[in-house]
Amino acid sequence: MPRAKQPEPPRRIRIKKNDVVKVISGRDKGKTGRVISVNRGTGRLIVEGVHLVKRHTRANPSRQIKGGIAERESPIHVSNVIMLTPGGVATRIGFRVETAGGKTRRVRIARKTGETLERKG
Numbered sequence: 405m406p407r408a409k410q411p412e413p414p415r416r417i418r419i420k421k422n423d424v425v426k427v428i429s430g431r432d433k434g435k436t437g438r439v440i441s442v443n444r445g446t447g448r449l450i451v452e453g454v455h456l457v458k459r460h461t462r463a464n465p466s467r468q469i470k471g472g473i474a475e476r477e478s479p480i481h482v483s484n485v486i487m488l489t490p491g492g493v494a495t496r497i498g499f500r501v502e503t504a505g506g507k508t509r510r511v512r513i514a515r516k517t518g519e520t521l522e523r524k525g
Contacts, residue, residue, distance in 0.1 A: 414444040417482050418497040418512065423521075425485040426494050427454055432480075436488060440477065448479035455480045489514045489521065497521065 419425060419439060426436045437452040457478045463471030486494045495516035502511055512521040 412445075415447040415482070417442055417444055417447065417449070419449060419482060419485065419487060424488045425449075425451060426488050427451070427480070427484060428486050428494075429484045430455070430480065442482075443479065446479070447482050449482055449485070450477045450479055451485065452477065487514070487521070489517055489519060491517070493517060 419442065421439055421442055423439045424436060425439055427433055432454045435451075435454050437454045440450040440452055442449045455478045456475045459474050459476055461469065461471055461474055463469060487497050489495055493514070493516055495514040498513050498515045499510045500513050500520075502509060513519065514521055
């Protein structure tokens, strides 16, 4: 009898929600978009306007759902995208440890330019 497949541990994904990324492989290569959601369990993310699929939906008047064919984003693997800096430069993500006022924290930096990628607020 085959053994049950062990669930993989969650991946360390350096890309966060609301980051702007560029697709580097696949059918949408070259497109850019904002990250809508990140699934650390499967290592996939949903990017706005990228990897669109058509969903056929049945109408459900009690829930105010219109029927028809709707386009929506499908998850894309994190290895197929690269982070864009606010200046629009594609770069890998590194970390730097900063100490401010006795507190230590890791901040994401762009490997190519060295600028910090953390959002304010």
